[in-house]
């Protein structure tokens with residue numbers, strides 16, 4: 001069987017998800033290479049391609065109208081488009097700027113008006129082109145990435161359970177952060193990561209985004225009443241990774 005041609009593309013991002021892929025580990029990475037021919041991957045090789053590809057993996061947000069043509073070209077050449085990482089799937093942490101007007105001057109000072117900094121709202125890649133599959137997380141969940149890729153290579157439909165981080169946390173019998181006087185957003189966060197953060201003793205910050213129909217009001221109430229967060233902090237707490245998902249986006 002011929003190998004699937006795959007390419008990795010990056011848009012507005014820290015490229016942490018690409019780096020995460022290079023951290024897959026020799027055994028898994030070499031195992032994937034038995035089935036994949038990587039034809040473009042800026043973090044690991046200098047070659048580029050304009051040929052048709054089987055799977056395009058896209059990292060980063062859609063933040064410039066001028067990127068639309070490049071995205072459309074990728075879509076036209078790719079059988080399957082997979083976005084990976086919060087930036088690409090939801091706009092991720094980049095979408096924080098959608099709610100600020102003074103971030104350029106605060107971050108870049110005298111260089112704030114440099115033409116390369118000109119950009120629009122940070123949006124998911126799906127705002128520009130059709131996306132077939134999403135691998136969430138900041139950084140991306142490698143386990144889920146391998147799961148989805150292996151299913152695609154075998155012509156099977158990946159099954160992604162619609163469950164919260166809380167459900168996964170309870171399955172591994174982690175002591176809840178709330179019993180430690182901490183906060184956590186696992187009850188409204190999209191699962192699939194296996195709840196590693198609470199298991200390591202830190203709160204879930206919903207880096208994979210919110211569950212569909214997440215009850216934001218209940219989250220604010222819990223953060224205030226159970227974790228003792230001030231009202232404003234409780235109200236803005238979930239915005240870090242979910243700025244494009246909240247009802248007040």
Ligand code: SF4
Pocket residue numbers: 013014015016017018059060084085086087088092093137138139140
């Ligand atoms: S999702 Fe997070 S780690 Fe991945 S590119 Fe975006 S900011 Fe970086």
Ligand code: SF4
Pocket residue numbers: 165166167169170174175176177178184185186187195198204
């Ligand atoms: S630690 Fe967080 S994710 Fe785990 S059960 Fe408690 S609220 Fe849910």
Ligand code: SF4
Pocket residue numbers: 137138165189190193194195196197198203204205206207208209
């Ligand atoms: S536990 Fe929460 S913050 Fe940690 S990886 Fe999962 S979704 Fe992200």
